[in-house]
Amino acid sequence: MVGFDVRGMMKDDLEGIFKLNSEGSFSLINYQNDDKEHKILVAQLNDDIVGYIKYEILKGKNFKKGLIIKELVVDENYRGLGVGHQLMIEAEKVAKNYSIASLVILNNNYLEEEVIFYKRQGFNLNLDSRYEKKYYIQ
Template identity: 30%
Template sequence: MSALSVQLGYELDAQTAAPRMGLVLTSAGHHAFGAFSGERLVGFLHCYDRPSIEKGRALVVQALVVDESARGSGAGRFLMAEAERLAGEIGCTSITLSSNMRRTGAHAFYERIGYSISSTSRIFSKTL
């Protein structure tokens, strides 16, 4: 997972990734799926259930990455299909995600599987 996260632009070593994954898997409403080629992890998706007053209940895809060598193999479609299945199971009315403006290949992928741009917001953060 740490090597895949680097492909998303996040420097992450295995010692940091392991406890984070443990926290995700034990947090209510959070889910993770993996795509494998044999025993090799070629992609993962982390999502969470987000109820909101203004938009209703959505499943948010927090992270989706497929190894560069496996892109086009169907791994991304598989992971998004699992997220859609989960969303239906738990009663979400939509799935939402953000994708960096420079990731035009990812944008084309999302559009091919039926997603459309619904916002042009900016994300603000503060490091604590």
């Protein structure tokens, strides 16, 4: 797909995000911006938000650094056109900057199309029944 941009979320993007995910939490308002550990990236085509990825960076003494993907949503009209793939690439760039050991999809009920997408992106099911992409950073 040509012509969409991926960038950090701005407050003006909230309406577009809620249109994509009406079940989304209003905690999105405070989720991003100055906190580097929690972010939302949006895919924008013209003036419309056509997708977003919400993630959190975990780091601590008791576990390896990880980037947890909490939500990845793409407008149904734009699925299969590379929007989700590009959002995932941008999340992986963030992971590389933080020297992250793995990316994990935080979801318990995977739809068949999600499983196909995650496998195409290089994720595998881990022991916790979550899709994970380990040690892709060399």
